[in-house]
Amino acid sequence: MKFKVNGNEVFASTGGRPFDKNKPLIIFVHGSGLTHMTWVLQTRYFAFHGYTCLALDMPGHGLSGGKSLKSIEDMADWINSVIDAVGFKEASLVGHSQGCLVTIECTARYPEKIKTLSLMGGAGAIPMNPELLTLAENGDPKAVDLMMDWAHGPAGHFGGHPVPGLYHINTGGMLAKSRTIKDTLAVDFRACDNYKNGFESAKKIKIPTLSILATDDKMCPVKEGKKLADLIEGSKVDIIDNCGHMMLLEEADRVLKVLKSFITTNYPSKNL
């Protein structure tokens, strides 16, 4: 569906079901340079099981208009505006990678609106390699290739996509190249690198929170994910073995099982 926030058109996948204001809202926030399509194996399930889903394309990404937002704080405020724009008073947030920084900050800023928080491959800070940043800011496709290399675990490098016929690394790479690298991935990388507030914001979070981490995640290692989770009161941690940072595709079924259990328990829908 399309709607407007701050005058710009926003695209969000509703998981293949109509947008319904009478069902609890789950918002999915993608990682650096990516799009709503990374969530297809999570959103469709929840959309068919009693929830209203919005897998967003962040501004300037995928099918959304506007320009990429330059800071995690701006992105957090924008998520809040999305909730208002679609006429909801509350939502459950799910983030991946950079999306974790955004949803942590959003939850800390708008605690009354956010009911549960699910973090996949999250950390309190995501400092960027300066050379990778430079590559992305120069629009060099090598930045995407490196990101896809690091984002997939050893098993994921062989493939084995849950959807028959799809090849992980090339699909992810194509998503990250769907808009200009300079205008999306580079801006996102810079925003991640500049963001220093993750640990402080995490301490403010008092809602049910789940961290899904992966043993072979090089981008947000388990150690960093646990460090963040330890700061969030009552946070649950689930670790997926033999899996890398792109857990939502590499191990979509295992991730969905954990996410389903967490959200249906802590943010149940009456529409099942």
Next chain:
Amino acid sequence: MSDKKIPNPKTYKFDTLSLHAGYQPHKNAGSRQVPIYQTTSYLFDDVDHAAALFNLERGGHIYSRISNPTVAVLEERVASLEGGTAALATSSGMSAIFLAVMTLCEAGDHLVVSSQLYGGTVNLFRLTLPKFGIKCTFVKPRDTEGFKKAIQKNTKGIFGELVGNPGNEIMNMPEIAKIAHDAGIPLMVDATYQTPYLCKPFEHGADIVIHSLTKWMAGHGSSMAGILVEGGNFDWMQNDKFPTMTKPYEGYHGLSFAEEFGPTAFTMKARAEGMRDFGPCLSPQNAWNVLQGIETLSVRMKKHCSNAEEMVKYLLGHESVAWVSHPSVPDHPDHALAKKLLPNGRGSMIAFGIKGGKDAGVAFINSVKLASHLANVGDTRTLVIHPASGTHSQMDEATLKFAGLSHDMIRLSVGIEDIEDIKNDFEVGFRAARKPRLVSNQ
């Protein structure tokens, strides 16, 4: 991510992907070899799981007409080798072409098609697709401007063989891709002759790549198989030409394939609709057979190409040969283009004219002993055929001429036997060809 000096990506390279892509042993009882899932169907965990699979909420297998775990390994492997986002294997190369067209087009649509194609493909586009309301305009592969002129309002794509069968004319893929993209339509390329070892069409602008896996990809000549591969870079939402990709699809609760699956939308639609409704599925046994071939693809292609170049030299110097067509020949009209598009080798298909015309050709074919006379290409064994009386025999005289065929043409698919043995066999054929009447009376 740290401040360490940044390395190059360590994603697996071609030869490694040929052996490993698409398969994780630890998810298959530790079986080092890809298992053959010889089954029609798959247990659901519960009704919720069943519904989730049917609704495309989760990945997985339902019924082997739609997908199969062994076939899925092959699909991922070829997608990885091509640099594509997704692939869909079919029972033959022809069914892959048919499925691609039916995924792209509806009745009333139009395609621009290269004229130099395998005879069966010509008949599909010329005679069969019009029965479905899909019309085609044929353009000679070297007539790049002709492709542009042939595009109509209802044109939904351009299709061609990168190197035409059997005359070895090469489409200027980068320029024709630009023409297609300027018109907002995809370029579909049959790259069977090249395999991804010789050419990766996505790097030159193609959007959909099709292979008959029966040929070089398998190599062993034991199994029929085809595949379509998606590059993932075509924007289906850029115009209103592809409503079945962009608008809600009734068959899946109003799903928009382009919105939901983006760079894999074409494959998802081809599988969800095409495999469901037409059912040209590949058997797991044949998928496994093809996988065995792909494991040695680069090793075989090197030998195919080196043998082909030796045969080109041999034929060029032979008194019984009127002409030789192969992109490695410096005076081949597409020699420079071939160097650009086929840097790892120009392929192992040679067309040559035999002095003495049709009778000499028949005598040659009937006399060779090592080279096999059959209707296939890309076998590890050397194959020969006389197209005018074989693969393209269903064409009338005018169509033969338009397709660039002549009655003296022999199509040679060079195998990987010892090159001296192939040459010795050809000497037997040429000797017989010089006495055609004597041989044909035997």
